[in-house]
Amino acid sequence: MGLPHPTLKKCPDAVGRNGWQTLPWTRYKRTSVAIHSNNTCHFATAGPSSSQLKEELAREHVKNLSSKQNAKKKAKTLDRDFFMSVLGSSATKRDARSYLSRFTLAKEPEKKKPTLPADSSNPILYRNGVNLGSFYGNARAVAESPKFVQPPQKQTSLVTGPQLHVALVKIRAPQTLSDETLYGIGRTLSQLGRLGLTSIVVVDCNNSGGTTANSISRRLALEQTDRVAAAIDASREPRARVVNNVIGISEATTEDSPSIYMKSKVHVTLGKLLMTPLRRGTVLVIPPIGYTDRSQVSYSIPADDIVLALARELAGFQSVPLSEHDTEGIGDRLRELQKEISLDRLIVLDPLGGIPASNRPNGYHVFLNMEQEYHTAKQDILAAKAISSDKLTDDFHIRKLQHIKNLQLTRSILSMLPPSSSALLTTPNEAANSGREQDTPFQATGVGTRRQKNPLIHNLLTDKPVFSSSLPVSRLGHSSSFMSYEPAPPSAYVSPTTFVKHGISVSIFPDPKITPWGPPIPGKPRLQLTDSYIDLPRLVHLIEDSFNRKLDVQNYLNRVDGRIAGVIIAGEYEGGALLTWETPPGVLDDGSAESRARMVPYLDKFAVLKRSQGGSVADVVFNAMVRDCFPSGVCWRSRRLNPVNKWYFERSRGTWKLPGTDWTMFWTTPDLSMDQQTFRDYEGVCRGVVPSWNDNKGG
Incomplete structure (x- = not known):
């Protein structure tokens, strides 16, 4: 019998084994059956033309x-949206350098090819391939002789891997968000991951904590967790993973009620379940559910407690005491953990937005310096009163309580992190900006005609708020605060976003809350730079470092003696301002009421250390000056070619190029208080102040 035709296939039902494999193009052929004498059947295919x-x-x-082209088009669209959102953040060159210095991946050391030691006993192979054994090598007795060496030491790598930058993200009330908004948030978190910041998302469904009997809240939490993970997965990379078994609850005794330990004893039980996916760039999504350590009973936990537990874990702190045998090497492990992980940010996405402020028309703090403003901000929220009808009073108090919780959570997290870490509180709609379609209606702010920025991406690139907190409120428009129930028109919309840092302390001499700043009164002691509570050498260093010029100290002290209105110091002399009372030309300085009424508040020196320039120090000092010290206005001057003038132009209420000079005059006085006489007094003072520099170049 001859061999079967190549286009035939044995019938597996008839033969049962060793059947011919179907050719990949047989589905395009017509099939017929042939029966042979040996009771085997074959399928024959009649090939098409x-x-x-x-x-x-x-x-x-x-x-x-076509499918490949569609996939490429989709990928290009996502890449275009990504880069457009990055470019739309308007990062300056200084911001770009700062971002690259923090997020550039460390280069791994090059691996050298292994080389055989000189005393190797391996056979020697010459080019001709002949194995000469050990005839021309070392003797076998020498090669196998014992070697007396030190015990193996602990190997430490000189170059560690790239530091992992992590953000803790809390999404409150995701059940109230639309799918479009949630997918926009997912795209923004994916963009943060591509920029080097990996997120751990904690879902907050407004659970206050409870037992397993509350199955409705548990089911809601798990459903919303899956929604958030699906929204992140929809943006290609990075992927999301739901982790619901890493939060533990310590049990003191069996008689304890869950409410006793629900807050203080929440901790991370399995840190490896966090670290392994984080190293791969996976976004982790955690529901507000925890398990008891011994009985493994699940409970609903407040999301704030989970965020605090995660922060303690990633910062190297332990939420529960370690056993005695585990104390050895704790310091080394903490140092290694801090080298590997940097918890850079806390991001709170709350429908209520940032921290409210009653003294700002936009209704929210733009930048919050916790070291200086925490207690003031808290008292401001507590003192707020509902301005609407009685039926909304309960809702108003709930909003106040939630703002207090957000403020306290932010302070607790930042207190355990390095000063470089920050927090951002905004609405889910603002966080979803980068995820909206191209046909979204254009929104312009009160500052120029710029498109709305995504605060999360902008903050990552610049480590700053969307706009400076020291900008006059008249340039920012307004938005509805938490005390108002009427939304602001889109043309005047300002993002209800608050950028928070642990910040620096601010010292003001004299304290305007105790002694308001006013013109000098004859016979009363005045502040002097040689007073004991002012460190004059550090103040001089601050001025010289900021201006890059040497100050004629004695000449300067002689000029400002008896005229100092006050001194503002930020941190450890990282920034500061020195303000004086100046007498306009033609006004007799005799201490009379008429003379004191004409005296001009003048910003004589405004300085920031070079290493602190570009951050928030300048805003902190400027805000203290215009809000706490001279709310009615202050003036100053600057050379026309001064690179800081752009910053001055944005924060002043008015400017004037002094004719016949190289000076530009600035002021913050409200328009209603700026009459012709005040303007002339300002101009006369700015023309007449004599500089005190060693180079005698003026300015």
Whole structure:
């Protein structure tokens, strides 16, 4: 019997084994059956014409090519949206350098090829391939002789891997968000991951904590957790993973009620379940559910407690005491953990937005310096009163309580992190900006005509708020505060976003809350730079470092003696301002009421250390000056070619180029208080102040 035709296939039902494999193009052929004398059957296919086969293959090729092109177009669209959102953040060169210095991946050391030691006993192979054994090598007795060496030491790598930058993200009330908003948030978190910041998302469904009997809240939490994870997965990379078994609850005694330990004893039980996916860039999504350590009973936990537990874990702190045998090497492990992980940010996405402020027309703090403003901000929220009808009073108090919780959570997290860490509180709609479609209506702010920035991406690139907190409120428009129930018009919309840092302390001499700043009164002691509570050498260093010029100290002290209105110092002399009372030309300085009424508040020196420039120090000092010290206005001057003038122009209420000079005059006085006489007094003072520099170049 001859061999079967190549186009035939044995019937597996008839033969049962050793059947011929179907050719990949048999689905394009017509099939017939042939029965042979040895009781075997074969399927024979009648091949189509070559033109039909080519046509079918061409169609499939076009179909595959079309799907590939569609995938490429989608990828290009996502990349375009990503880069447009990055470019739209308007990062300056200084911001870009700062971002690259923090997020550039460390280069791994090059691996050297292993080389055989000189005393190797391996056979020697010459180019001709002949194995000469050990005839020309070292003697076997020498090679196998014992070697007396030190015990193996602990190997430490000189170059560690790239530091992992992590953000803790809390999404409150995701059940109230639309799918479009949630997918926009997912895209923003994916963009943060591509920029080097990996997120751990904690879902907050407003659970206050409870037992397993509350199955409705548990089911809601798990459903919303899956929604958040699906929204992140929809943006290609990075992927999301739901982790619901890393939060533990310590049990003191069996008689304890869950409410006793629900807050203080929440901790991370399995840190490896966090670290392994984080190293791969995976976004972790955690529901507000925890398990008891011994009985493994699940409970609903407040999301704030989970965020605090995660912060303690990533910062190297332990939420529960370690056993005695585990104390050895704790310091080394903490140092290694801090080298590997940097918890950079806390991001709170709350429908209520940032921290409210009653003294700002936009209704929210733009930048909050916790070291200086925490207690003031808290008292401001507590003192707020509902301005609407009685039926909304309960809702108003709930909003106040939530703002207090957000403020306290932010302070607790930042207190355990390095000063470089920060927090951002904004609405889910603002966080979803980068995820909106291209046909979204244009929104302009009160500052120029710029498109709304995504605060999360902008903050990552610049480590600053969306706009400076020292800008006059008249340039920012307004938005509804938490005390108002009427939304602001889109043309005047300002993002209700608060950028928070642990910040620096601010010292003001004299304290305007105790002694308001006013013109000098004859016979009363005045502040002097030689007073004991002012460190004059550090103040001089601050001025010289900021201006890059040497100050004639004695000449300067002689000029400002008896005229000092006050001194503002930020941190450890990282920034500061020195303000004086100046007498306009033609006004007799005799201490009379008429003379004191004409005296001009003048910003004589405004300085920030070079290493602190570009951050928030300048805003902190400027805000203290215009809000706490001279709310009615102050003036100053600057050379026309001073690179800081752009910053001055944005924060002043008015400017004037003094004719015949190289000076530009600035002031913050409200328009209603700026009459012709005040303007002339300002101009006369700015023309007449004599500089005190060693180079005698003026300015």
